[in-house]
Each structure stands twice: as C-alpha cells, then as structure tokens.
Amino acid sequence: MxxxxxxxxxxxxxxxxxxxxxxxxxxxxxxxxxxxxxxxxxxxxxxxxxxxxxxxxxxxxxxxxxxxxxxxxxxxxxxxxxxxxxxxxxxxxxxxxxxxxxxxxxxxxxxxxxxxxxxxxxxxxxxxxxxxxxxxxxxxxxxxxxxxxxxxxxxxxxxxxxxxxxxxxxxxxxxxxxxxDVVGVEVGGAVKNVLAIATGISDGLGLGLNARAALITRGLAEMSRLGVTLGGRAETFTGLTGLGDLILTATGDLSRNRTVGVQLATGRSLAEVLAALGHVAEGVRCAQAVLALARAHAIEMPITQAVCAVLFDGVAPRDAVSALLRRDARAE
CATH class of the missing domain: 3.40.50.720 (NAD(P)-binding Rossmann-like Domain)
Known part of the structure; x- marks a missing residue:
C-alpha cells in the first residue's frame, strides 16, 4: 500500500x-x-x-x-x-x-x-x-x-x-x-489533555494517589457529559479513546500535558513551562474552548474550570484545588 x-x-x-x-x-x-x-x-x-x-x-x-x-x-x-x-x-x-x-x-x-x-x-x-x-x-x-x-x-x-x-x-x-463515533473519539482526545494538566498539578503539589484517582474519575464524568451533549455515545468514553487515553496522559511521565501541570505546581509561569517544554501541549491550547462549550451547553465541568483559572486567570494552583474541595456534596 x-x-x-x-x-x-x-x-x-x-x-x-x-x-x-x-x-x-x-x-x-x-x-x-x-x-x-x-x-x-x-x-x-x-x-x-x-x-x-x-x-x-x-x-x-x-x-x-x-x-x-x-x-x-x-x-x-x-x-x-x-x-x-x-x-x-x-x-x-x-x-x-x-x-x-x-x-x-x-x-x-x-x-x-x-x-x-x-x-x-x-x-x-x-x-x-x-x-x-x-x-x-x-x-x-x-x-x-x-x-x-x-x-x-x-x-x-x-x-x-x-x-x-x-x-x-x-x-x-x-x-x-x-x-x-467520530465525535466521541475526538471529544475524548481533546478533553483528556485538559484533565491531564489538572492531574499534573495535583501530583506536583504532592496531594497523593487518592487525589489522582478522584481527578481521573471525576474528569471522566466531565468528559462524558460534554461528549454526549455534543453527539458522542456514552460507551465511547469508557474505551481506548476515552478512559484509556485519559489514564495514560494523566499518569504517564512522557505526557506533555501532565508535565505542564506538574511544573505549574512548582510556581513557574505558563510561559516558562511552555518554553522549556519545546513541544505542543494541546491541553493548554484547547482548555478555553472546552470551557466555552461547557458553558454554552450549561454543562458542569469544575475541573476544567479550575485548570483554566490556573492557566489564564492567574489563580495559584493550590487555591484552584482548594476551590474544588469546597464544592458542595452531591450524588455521584
């Protein structure tokens, strides 16, 4: 061929x-x-x-x-x-x-x-x-x-x-x-990069494996809500291009988006982190688009919102995590 x-x-x-x-x-x-x-x-x-x-x-x-x-x-x-x-x-x-x-x-x-x-x-x-x-x-x-x-x-x-x-x-x-399911596959590939930044921030702050598991699981819920709303199928997000790609990108040391989060947690600026990275980190580029779509469709994506606050609004990583922890209890 x-x-x-x-x-x-x-x-x-x-x-x-x-x-x-x-x-x-x-x-x-x-x-x-x-x-x-x-x-x-x-x-x-x-x-x-x-x-x-x-x-x-x-x-x-x-x-x-x-x-x-x-x-x-x-x-x-x-x-x-x-x-x-x-x-x-x-x-x-x-x-x-x-x-x-x-x-x-x-x-x-x-x-x-x-x-x-x-x-x-x-x-x-x-x-x-x-x-x-x-x-x-x-x-x-x-x-x-x-x-x-x-x-x-x-x-x-x-x-x-x-x-x-x-x-x-x-x-x-x-x-x-x-x-x-082209929509489902593409939404999974996009949102997992944003969630990997969140997990990197958590790991960079030393918040532990419990926090990492919670972020991945609740992040998957955010991904699925957005994806289904945009026309994807729910089962796609438990497959390779949803959960599979999220686990790899959020936990793997070769992940550029995870690296961005880890470095931000040390207090470095986004500009410094990206300059040192030398590669494209798609989660940074599309985070605002993900959040804009969530707001346009009235979808709750608090982890994505926290990532955008750190990336673009000058919110300190630890303060963004604290805001997530202060959210009201609710049914899963």
Whole structure:
C-alpha cells in the first residue's frame, strides 16, 4: 500500500516509521532543513532523538508530490499536524487539487478560535470528502517508535476508510480497533489533555494517589457529559479513546500535558513551562474552548474550570484545588 504522512513531529514520525515496515511510505514536512536531516541520518533528532527510522522511509518537502503518492483508491493519507495547523494544511491540500481518496488525522483537541473538532474543520475545508476519519487512542510517540505494544481506534462513517486504516497500521505490535463515533473519539482526545494538566498539578503539589484517582474519575464524568451533549455515545468514553487515553496522559511521565501541570505546581509561569517544554501541549491550547462549550451547553465541568483559572486567570494552583474541595456534596 502507498501511504503519505503529512507532518514530521514526534507522532507523525513514529507512525511513518511503523508504516514503512510494511508499506511504501512518504513522510512530508515543510521544513527543508528537517527533511535534509531525516534523509541523511534516518533519525528525527528534533522530536525522536535516538530512534532510528527504516531505510525504506522516504521524505518530501513538496506537498503536491507527497499527495500524488497517495492518490490511488487503495492508498491512505495521514494528517499528523496539530489542531492549530489542521485548517491551513487542509486549505493547502485543497489548493493542490490532489486530495487523496482516504484521509485520516491524528490531532486531538478543539480549534482555539472556532471551538470546532477536527472533523468539523476538515468538513469545512474539504467539503464532500466523506472517506475520512480520526485515528486516536492511548499512545506515546516514543514507545510506538520503539515498537512497543499500542492499541488505537480509527473512527469513521466510511467503511472504506476504516478498512484502509486497519490494512495500513494493524501489524507488528500495533492493534487497530474500529468504530463510527467520530465525535466521541475526538471529544475524548481533546478533553483528556485538559484533565491531564489538572492531574499534573495535583501530583506536583504532592496531594497523593487518592487525589489522582478522584481527578481521573471525576474528569471522566466531565468528559462524558460534554461528549454526549455534543453527539458522542456514552460507551465511547469508557474505551481506548476515552478512559484509556485519559489514564495514560494523566499518569504517564512522557505526557506533555501532565508535565505542564506538574511544573505549574512548582510556581513557574505558563510561559516558562511552555518554553522549556519545546513541544505542543494541546491541553493548554484547547482548555478555553472546552470551557466555552461547557458553558454554552450549561454543562458542569469544575475541573476544567479550575485548570483554566490556573492557566489564564492567574489563580495559584493550590487555591484552584482548594476551590474544588469546597464544592458542595452531591450524588455521584
């Protein structure tokens, strides 16, 4: 199978390396210096230092050439850009008049300005393109790149897209599950990043494992309330892209969003934390969009509200936790 991956960040690179073990794979990046380094070293020293990529993996800087590689009906195109870059990349793809038949995206979050989910952005910029979907689940790029076991879900209303995705990715230590609840999968992938910041704050303050378990459990309730209201199915949030991804992102040491919370708990400013991180932390970008949607639909999301207070309103992490603890008792 021919596969094109658009975006050479950590996750795009990791999946391109996985795909290249079985398929004719091209990895595209607009940064010519990064591509030159990839071609020379077979390693993404910027985002996945120390992980060697298959010699068969090819690289491209010209978008139209990369899209040409995925034009066949049995080919697959994978968008590995963050949510903030999704709209612009879709526009650039549309302008080339070479949008592939089967298209999936990896990004998790709400678009900051519009509060739109990724599938809504794709629908707005690539109208009528129905063979597409989201690939999501509990996954750290480095572990996947090293060939460690990982399970993901592809959500699409298109059976052809689901089949192409399984055919491309389901091999070696990677398992792919399928479903059609695109909204539920995307809401889970977005909200878990915000909740991971909350858990990081709790751990950074030394509040203990009891507090961590409570935040994850009550956070899952917030995620489910929002997701069902937006059109997702309740059972999706107990699966890989809901509970599974939440547990990983809230507790794993490789989690960028958890790291943001831990560092904020030490008293560092958000600007300092993000500068030191060097990677995108999607929970910061989409927290306000999540809270705005909750308020628009009259949904209680107190943990999300507390995270936004710390990130954007200057509230001290310990004070935000105290406010949560002062909430009235209620039925679960």
């Amino acid at each position: 021919k596969v094109t991956v658009l975006g050479a960040g950590a996750w795009g690179t990791a999946l391109a390396g996985h795909l290249a073990k079985r398929h004719d794979t091209v990895l595209w990046a607009r940064d010519s210096a990064l591509v030159a380094s990839l071609q020379q070293r077979h390693e993404n020293a910027r985002y996945l230092a120390g992980v060697m990529l298959p010699a068969s993996l090819r690289y491209e800087t010209v978008l139209s050439n990369a899209l040409d590689h995925a034009q066949a009906a049995e080919a697959l195109c994978v968008i590995a850009a963050p949510v903030a870059g999704l709209r612009g990349l879709c526009q650039a793809m549309r302008d080339t008049a070479r949008v592939p038949c089967n298209l999936i995206w990896l990004c998790k979050g709400f678009e900051a300005d519009s509060s739109m989910l990724p599938h809504q952005v794709v629908a707005a910029e690539l109208p009528g393109h129905g063979s597409n979907g989201a690939l999501s689940g509990p996954s750290f790029a480095r572990e996947a790149a090293l060939g460690l076991p990982v399970a993901l879900t592809v959500a699409s209303v298109s059976a052809a897209c689901r089949e192409r995705t399984v055919a491309a990715f389901h091999h070696d230590a990677m398992r792919i599950y399928t479903g059609d």
